[in-house]
Amino acid sequence: MDINKKWGGVMIPSTVQLKKLIFKIGEVSKMIDVSPRQIRYWESKGFIESLRGNENSSRVYNFHNFMKISSIKYYLDQGYTLQGAIDQTAKHAKNMDFLRKFLEKSYHGIKQLDGKMAVNLGFFDAEKSKILYGLLNDDGEVQYKIVKK
DNA sequence: GTTCTAACA
DNA sequence: TGTTAGCA
Known part of the structure; x- marks a missing residue:
């Protein structure tokens, strides 16, 4: 910043440089109300990505993936299956990117x-x-x- | 205290 | 997916 x-x-x-804003898995878990187990599982399936600082082996998430996780959670709550939530999230990826850029630029x-x-x-x-x-x-x-x- | 991987009374 | 064990 x-x-x-x-x-x-x-x-x-x-x-505000959202690109540099990162969260640990426990923080994301509490903010979005998804379990760390779910987050790790989704990552193992390649649905989301995390940054792994070589300093330690723990995961950190940038704002892009924070929104992605939040989106998946949203669609799960809407009744979609995990794969369905993934598809909806991918479908709205452009909107998320736009929102992120807009927030940062405005x-x-x-x-x-x-x-x-x-x-x-x-x-x-x-x-x-x-x-x-x-x-x-x-x-x-x-x-x-x-x-x- | 937090996160990690692996595994399952 | 939850939860636990045993590490780091």
Whole structure:
């Protein structure tokens, strides 16, 4: 992450590199509610992949595989067989890749806007004269603001 | 405490 | 798939 913005005395990331975000098998297991046994089994079948740092022999998962595991779990809960869940996941792989890219590219940091926390979502126009910000109103709903640079 | 592989009262 | 054993 690009830690170069200061806000409220705390350093916050101005970009997020999901490619470098990794989780251990136990973390993935708790977050997605799939057993480590299942995760290892799916990997043995070649449905998912893990990174194995040579430092130790334990598995780590990048965001891509985290989403893949999450997707398989989702379709299993929907009633699909494992193979069916794998097929559905593969079918929607493009959507997952798109979402991952979008999340990574759309976040440009956080700043104070009119006394409120706002997410910089990047330039609104091709001329790069306006910036789109996302905020949360008092009801917790997302609202947007366009600010001239 | 966590993860690994192998194996199954 | 769960769970346990025995390691690292």
